[in-house]
Amino acid sequence: MTFQDLSEAAPYPGRLPRDPIMRPTPLVILTALGIVALAGCGDEDDPRLRLATGGPEGTYFALGQDLAEFVARDVEDLRVEVLRSAGSIDNMERLAAGEADLAFVQSDTLGADGVRLIAPVYEEVLHVFIRSEIRDEVRKLSDLRGRSICVGAKDSGTANVVARLLDHLGLDDASTPRRHLSWSYAVAALAADECDAACALVASPFPAGRELLESQHAVLLSLGDFAEAGGELDGICAANPNLSRTMIPVAAYGPAPTAPVGTVAVWALLVARRGVDDESVKAVTRVLFDNQAELAERQPVLARLTDPRTLPTLRFPLHDGAAAYYHRDEPVFFVRYADAISLGLTIILLIGSSFITARAWLARRKKNRIDVYYLETDHISEGAETADREGLEDRLTRLHELRRKAFRELVKERLLADESFTIFQDFLQSEYEAIRERLGEK
Template identity: 35%
Template sequence: MVSRGLGTVSVRFLVARFRIVKQGGQVIVREETLRRLRFAPVAVALLLMVVFASLTLRSKRKVLVFATGSDVGLYHLLASRIEKAVERSHADVAIELITSAGSTENIACLERKEAQIALVQNDARGGKSVRSIAALYPEVLHLICRSDRNIRSLGDLKERRIGIGAVGSGTEQLTSKLLEFVGVSLDPKRVWRGSFSESLQLVKSGELDGTFILAGVGAEMIETVMRDQRVELVPIQMGEHRAKEAKDIAQEFVDGFRVHYPHIAPYTIPLMAYEGRPAAPVPTLSVQAVLVCHEKVAVELVERITKTLFGQRAVLSQQDTTFAHLNEQSAQASLQFPLHTGADNYYRRREPGFLNENAEAMGFLVTVALLIWSVLSWAQRWYGQRRKNRVDIYYQSIEALSRRVGDVTCLQELETLESELQQIGRQAGQELVEETLAADESYIIYQTMFGDCRTSLEQIRVRLLSAADTA
């Protein structure tokens, strides 16, 4: 009973909503309703286009895996800043961060195509398929030692317990080559390999005499440990030089070391860089931290990332002062890995042609235009056919009336037929004005049939009147 009641309500709703009427045993949808419904296919097509566009953009979203470093390290922090800047500027790009042991592992990830972009030291080994995007900032080698161990130069590290960085890290690679260059052989049992935070804790506790830390000047972990007066910064030099300037010591040392180990630069840690310490500038060396990618990453995508990096430099620098080192000239200078074509295009401002830059968008617009044209053409044909079908109703009405003309025997029957014909004419004229009938060949045929029927009725009237006069 409930089902039948619902069915009755549904039918009544359709009849009322769409103005469905029943004439001569046939269900007819009024033309006013048909006019409204003719736009339904267009609305459906537009809805489908929106869904199609959404799915297309989602399916074309580019996902880049970004190899960083320790999840508590500076590489990972900087990578997260870059990730947010790129995703905020480019909705079709998604970046996924992965942790690693550092530069060496990052290079391996790129070579194995497990990552598409990474942060590495400019002196990292390997990387035939690695391409540079930009040098971000100088990583400065800090030698932090116990103040009570009387360590004044690299030569004093013999027989000491020293941290040289995590296994497979860029710091381990650099410090091993550095100690080899100055002729300092460390007892393998006294060498400690691990994270920077762990090594600094071991220095503070006295379990290590010193440790090498490769980080940007002002790094928080170094600033924290330098508050402890039991530790100090030791110059990177062969022996103690009291008469020379720190920058001259750094330059002389790097000039010799660079012969054996390229891609480094002299650096001087400024006076009071860490809350009042050091009391004098400290000579050392640096190596650039570089944003790199795999050579197969799309040129257009790398160009956009490079443009975002420098376009968002002010925002990035506010989030982390390390980005203040970003400079277009230094970003592409003295790089070990060749520049990616996309980055090179940005630096040289090689703007892509309008067609190349907008090829995908134009292709999509052409597809949408063709789809709309097809839908509108179909709607026009459908509406034209509906109007033709309407004129067919008048054909049938006049034809039925014409068949009754021969049966007329009196003026009363004749007037009834004439009245019906006039009603047909008025209704057809009204629909022509409302443009539900087209003034085309079909309508001309209707007019001819209408005229012939009217002529037949006039002839019948003459015949009946003549018969009445004769009688």
């Protein structure tokens, strides 16, 4: 069997093709039914969070197993079930389908609206290894045109990032064949000269990378000069804003590399579905950070576990349960914002007091205006006892106009429709009737 046959038979370890000859026997069926029945007798109220990780040889899977162990140890009535997967894209799809509650994903992976951040776990660096024999011909990523590239397992974060970089450089699948192989198969393909490059998006340094470099079958390919402003790395990151420029330093893998290797990086994130219980997510977050030192002894990448508030550019909003953990030491709302609340109440009281004062002033002003109408009525009526017919008619006309003017002012709210206005109307009417009576006597 050639390596080509082997790679097609098993895309990554742990996922083998189904044997078409195998058929379920009655004994197998009865056994399965018995297991299901026994499982149904268990505690249905036992909270269990399903954590999508990665392949059994990857960092995500190892992290998931350690996290599940510590949650079982430290949190009563909460368990984490570790699920194997193809990687970041597969994990995001499982979250969207409700097949997982928690997942490890890379920060550049597109996700559904319901995905929420728990914690940035560590930074993953893109490693591009090329066969040593072609190191003089291939000095940059675009030089791989026409050559075979192992881009990572299908639906993995590595495959996702590498595909976008190749597309950005115009290296389509037709001109530059892409092979979806997990790391162990990609290394074997390099050794067998069946591919020219192998990619891995992982924490740096990683032991398998050192083994490959020490075998002298491969060398690291730089994506650009890290020190050069406006160079290839900046162009790649400008086209892919969720990637950040970084480098693999000299001697990161023992004797290799001998010069800094420019490349790109993403954050490995622990995320959850929005609907996952806040208290459960808070408990998982607490286990991660409270046991960081102990967990980092098993998985050194956890030494880089980070508070997401220090990385404001991450694309996923924070889960409410995780936020409750990060803000646990902050005072409650009214204590935290006591000064602001006090200032706000003072301003409200001042505004209210000013409003009352202004309203009272307007009321006094309107009352003063009605007093003017009283005086005008009295002035018009003055001398009516000795006036001739023409003088009396003139007074009636002026009183009538004064009444109309008062009502216009009332409609425009320049006068108050209160008892003072009623008294004014009665006073004006009495004067009007008195003058009409004298006019009748004439």
